[in-house]
Every structure is written in C-alpha cells, then in structure tokens.
Amino acid sequence: LVNHDLPDVRERTRYADAIIRWAANIGVNEAVFFGGFDARYRTGDEKLRWVATSMWTKKLKEPKMESGLYIIGPLALFTLFSEIYKLPALVILPYAETSRPDPRAAAIAVETFAKLYGLNIDTKELYEKARLIEEKIMELEEQKEVMQAPPGASERVYM
Template identity: 40%
Template sequence: MSIEIKTKENIDLKDCIFITGFHSIIGETGYIAVRHLTKTLQAERIGYIETPLFPPITSLENFRLTLPFEIFKNENLVILFPRMLPYRAEQRKFTQKVTQWIIDHKLKEAILIGGLDNQFKTGEEDCRVVPTTTMLKKAQENKLPLLEEGLQVFGPLALMLTALEIENFPALAILSFAQRGRPDPRAAATAIEKINKLHGYNIPTTELIRDAHEIEEEIEKIIKQQEDTVMRREPREDMYI
C-alpha cells in the first residue's frame, strides 16, 4: 500500500491557499493553529490521507469519527490537519505526496506554521519566517523577519519546505516564538494574525488568547493520550520547530 490522498470528487482547489502545521515540542504551535482554524472557520472536511502505517487512534468530534490526517476547506483556504505526526519512516514520502498533490491541484501558495524557541528571541519581533525562493520577495515586501543563519528547521515541516523549494513552489513557514515543552496558544495566535495580514483575512484569535490556560490543559491531555498509545514508540525530537 502506498500513501494515498482521497478527496471528494470534482472538487476545485485552483488558486487556494494551503495551510498546515505539525506537532512540535516548541509550543505545539502548528498543531494548535490548524486545529483552531478548522474549528473557528467551521471548515468542511473534504478528504484525508491514508498511509501504510496509519496511526491506530481515533475519537469523536461533532458526532463524527476523526482521522489522523484530515483535509479541510473553507472558501479559498485548504487546511491539512495532521492530528498526529506521521511515523518517522513515512515522513519524507508523506510530505512529498502532499507537495505533489498541492501542485497537481494548482493551489496558489503554501503556509506552514511552527514554533521557534523563545531563547532565540533577540528583539521585539514575535516570529521569524522561512520562505522558499519564489516566496522571498513577498516576505521582504511584507517586512517579515527571516530566520537567522545558523538556526535550523527539523521534522515534517522542514521536509515540506524542502519539497516545495525543489518544485519551485511559493511557500512560507511562519515560526512564532513559543514556550518549549508546553502548549503555547498565544504563539498559534501570532501565526494566524500574520496570515490575516498577508491575505486580508479576519480569522479571529481572541479565543486562543482569552482561553489560553484551558486550551493548554486540553492539548496536554491530547498529547499524553497520543504518547501513551502510539508516539511512545518514536521518541519526540528536540526540534526548533
């Protein structure tokens, strides 16, 4: 069995903006951000990704079974919500498959969300960005601070950036400064606010800031459940994002 992306038939994704983020020890920033986007926008689930090492875990949400890797859509936003990290053995093929799917469906741009350890913060900026070559000009025009040379990006987000760069596709990783080792909803809010500014959206982030403590506790419970069942087989990497 190969990795397969299954979506509703005859769905038009041309010129849509792709967004995703993964679990990470740095604030769980990407996971919290995409989770918030799907819930706040009440996005429609249009598909999912099936892999040979499909994680053996599910739950109920809005009276429906959840899947480990779901694809949602709201207007011109297409959101990949990886509720779990793909197994390490599959991560390269997983990100390559998603990248090819983005290109095949003629999406316009990709935004990847992650966290950057607060210890690397030197000024007033609340994030750093990593653009592909075709996205560099837009990042500079919007005065987004680039990731300093010497710092590295790891994990699935790095693999996706690499695959998108190889395909000459416009993509931008937004790395919000975040707390290491604990969920950081405020960092997720920062990333969404940058997306709002870049594309003229008005996605609310008030809940992430107002209910930060409750969200943090909820995410910690989710992570513990996942680690107790599946993720303990693969120790989490000490990543910058």
C-alpha cells in the same frame, strides 16, 4: 491541510513528497506552513521569525530566521519539497514556549496569516486560553515558593 498526526519516521519523506506533489498538481498557488520558534532565541521585541522558499515573493515586516538555525522534522520536509516542486511556500514561526501548549504563539501565527491574505480572523479565544495558562503557571510557581520557603522564626523550636 491540517496535519494532526505524524507518519512513522520511515514514511515522513514519502508523505511530505506526496502531499506537496499533490498540492502542486492540483494547482495550489502557494503554501503557508506554521511551526514554532523557541522563545529562548528571541533577540528583540519581534513576535516571530519566518523563512520562505526561493519562489516566494512576498515579504513580512518581521525578521527572517537567522542563518545557522534549522527547521527540522516534517516542517523541514514540506519546505524542502515545496522548493523541489517550485511551489512558493512561507513558514511562519512565532516565538513559542517549548515546554507547554502556547495559544499566544498560535494567535500570532493566525494573525500573521490573516494580515497576509487580508482576512479577519478572531483570535480572542486563543489569547484568553494563553492568559489562563499563564495564570495557572504563576499560581503553581507561587505555591512552589511557599512550600520551599524556610519556616518563620515563630515556628522554630529551641531546646
């Protein structure tokens, strides 16, 4: 299930309940949800954090999300209802830039999923998009510095 839109805030709980109940009823064995983890919380060189429901039995080599931090919004509701309906669920949270699209984080999430299930999924296009975004950001930062730099001594006029 790919969720491209969010239901109205008043409907999100019912929506998450209906989706997870439906998945459990049709025999889905486990669920994997994707989110993003604010890159400002990175403490080492790990690429992601993760959290799982109590029914999830697989482990990832990356560290779990630290105690005291929270998942919010629809992702939290999907995880909550997975726990309620005893549907094993994993939440993969690659470190992501919160102020812009982050294809590198998406690539890391896809690679983690692929490794978990023994799949081969090409992520080159995502890494290329990440490179282009990062180049554009550097270009804009350089332009900003040039525009903010004080004029050189040769441009000064003394009276």
